[in-house]
Amino acid sequence: xxxxxxxxxxxxxxxxxxxxxxxxxxxxxxxxxxxxxxxxxxxxxxxxxxxxxxxxxxxxxxxxxxxxxxxxxxxxxxxxxxxxxxxxxxxxxxxxxxxxxxxxxxxxxxxxxxxxxxxxxxxxxxxxxxxxxxxxxxxxxxxxxxxxxxxxxxxxxxxxxxxxxxxxxxxxxxxxxxxxxxxxxxxxxxxxxxxxxxxxxxxxxxxxxxxxxxxxxxxxxxxxxxxxxxxxxxxxxxxxxxxxxxxxxxxxxxxxxxxxxxxxxxxxxxxxxxxxxxxxxxxxxxxxxxxxxxxx
Numbered sequence: 001x002x003x004x005x006x007x008x009x010x011x012x013x014x015x016x017x018x019x020x021x022x023x024x025x026x027x028x029x030x031x032x033x034x035x036x037x038x039x040x041x042x043x044x045x046x047x048x049x050x051x052x053x054x055x056x057x058x059x060x061x062x063x064x065x066x067x068x069x070x071x072x073x074x075x076x077x078x079x080x081x082x083x084x085x086x087x088x089x090x091x092x093x094x095x096x097x098x099x100x101x102x103x104x105x106x107x108x109x110x111x112x113x114x115x116x117x118x119x120x121x122x123x124x125x126x127x128x129x130x131x132x133x134x135x136x137x138x139x140x141x142x143x144x145x146x147x148x149x150x151x152x153x154x155x156x157x158x159x160x161x162x163x164x165x166x167x168x169x170x171x172x173x174x175x176x177x178x179x180x181x182x183x184x185x186x187x188x189x190x191x192x193x194x195x196x197x198x199x200x201x202x203x204x205x206x207x208x209x210x211x212x213x214x215x216x217x218x219x220x221x222x223x224x225x226x227x228x229x230x231x232x233x234x235x236x237x238x239x240x241x242x243x244x245x246x247x248x249x250x251x252x253x254x255x256x257x258x259x260x261x262x263x264x265x266x267x268x269x270x271x272x273x274x275x276x277x278x279x280x281x282x283x284x285x286x287x288x289x290x291x292x293x294x295x296x
Contacts, residue, residue, distance in 0.1 A: 008035030008095040008119070011088050013081050014062070015101035016044035016053060019143070020125070023100075024056055026146035027123045031098045033246070034121055034139075038094060041065050041084065043077040075105075082109050089116055096121060099137070104130035111136045126259065139253040145261045213264035219275045225263075228252050229272060233293055242292035245269060245280070 012031050014024065024042075031037055040062040044050045047066075057064050065084070067077045081099075088094050089112075097113055099106055102124035110120045110133065122137035126144050134140035220226060232251035236243045249268050252258040265271040269291055272278045278293045 009093065010035045010037045010096045010098060010121075011039035011085075011094045012037050012041070012062075012098040012100065013039075013085055014042040015077060015081055015099075015103060015106075016042045016050050016064075017075065017077055018101040018103045018128075019123070021053055021056060023123070023125075023143035023146060024053075024062070025060060027098075027100055027141070027143055028060055028062075030123070030141060030146060031121065034096060034098075034119075037098075039088065041081075043067055043081045045077070075103075078103060078105055082106070085109055085113065089113055089118060095119065098123065100124070102128035102133075104133050107132045107136045114138060131256075134257055139250055140257050141253060142257070142259055142261075145259055145266070211261070211264045213274070216274055216276050219263065219271070220277070222263075225258060226275065226277065228258055229275070229278070230295065233278065233295060237294070242281070242294050245272075245291040245293055248272075248293060 010031060012028060014027075019027075028037065028040070040060070041064075042053065042057060042062050043065045044053075045066070045068060046053065046064050047068075053064070056062075065077075065080055067080045078101075081101075085097055085099070086109075088097060096119035098121040099110060100123040107130070110122060113120045114136065120137045120139075122133060122140040123143055124133065124140070126142035129140075129142070214222075229248070229252065232248040233243045236247045236251065238244070245268060252268075260266060260268060260271055263271060265274070269280060272293060273280055277296055279296055280291055280293050282291055
């Protein structure tokens with residue numbers, strides 16, 4: 001979701017054994033776009049390898065749920081998360097549940113929650129998540145798409161169309177105290193500073209270099225992408241003829257999810273403007289109001 005926050009009451013349940021620590025803060029922030037996060041819990045054995053989560057959990061007010069594995073090889077944390085999710089489902093205290101895990105074992109849980117009328121938002125790693133889990137959720141976000149900094153919001157007066165993102169060159173790579181892990185096709189001009197091997201390996205896992213931004217021609221050539229965007233806009237048009245961009249964001253995250261990072265973008269606004277097929281405007285004063293879209 002790109003703009004706005006609803007009034008839905010949410011619970012965020014994190015499988016700490018299947019979600020990288022660096023992703024916790026951005027996925028929690030992303031969850032807040034869907035509503036008010038009332039319940040925040042993370043599941044795992046905090047006496048072992050997860051001890052480094054302590055600071056993050058305290059800073060983000062996430063309650064750690066201690067789960068000891070009675071039998072080696074059995075994931076007791078999964079069962080604890082599932083039980084709490086079902087308790088929340090039947091309590092009536094929340095409108096949506098966010099499941100943060102790449103474990104396909106949660107597929108049936110997501111289906112059960114959805115069948116009961118609650119919204120299910122999923123978060124997981126693209127390389128580890130079985131396609132069945134995103135399909136079972138109403139929306140699913142690959143945490144890799146949350147790893148890069150969001151660029152500044154384009155400035156526009158109320159009713160003024162946003163300018164194409166490609167009118168200016170992409171922002172340069174940030175200088176970093178660690179060598180960034182380059183993805184295929186990504187630029188590798190970032191200055192490199194020598195650091196100890198363990199430190200470099202640890203931090204390199206948390207920073208992903210974005211691929212080059214797709215051009216207007218490349219985006220238009222992706223007929224599946226353009227079709228998804230057109231359908232999301234036309235099927236959710238309001239009485240005024242405009243569609244709230246947050247609605248578009250929700251629509252394209254349903255299975256199969258559109259991963260913005262694949263096209264070199266971190267914001268839906270920039271990608272849609274770059275296609276040059278949509279009008280995007282801010283109807284409210286300022287530069288942080290909700291964005292609306294319609295077909296040209």
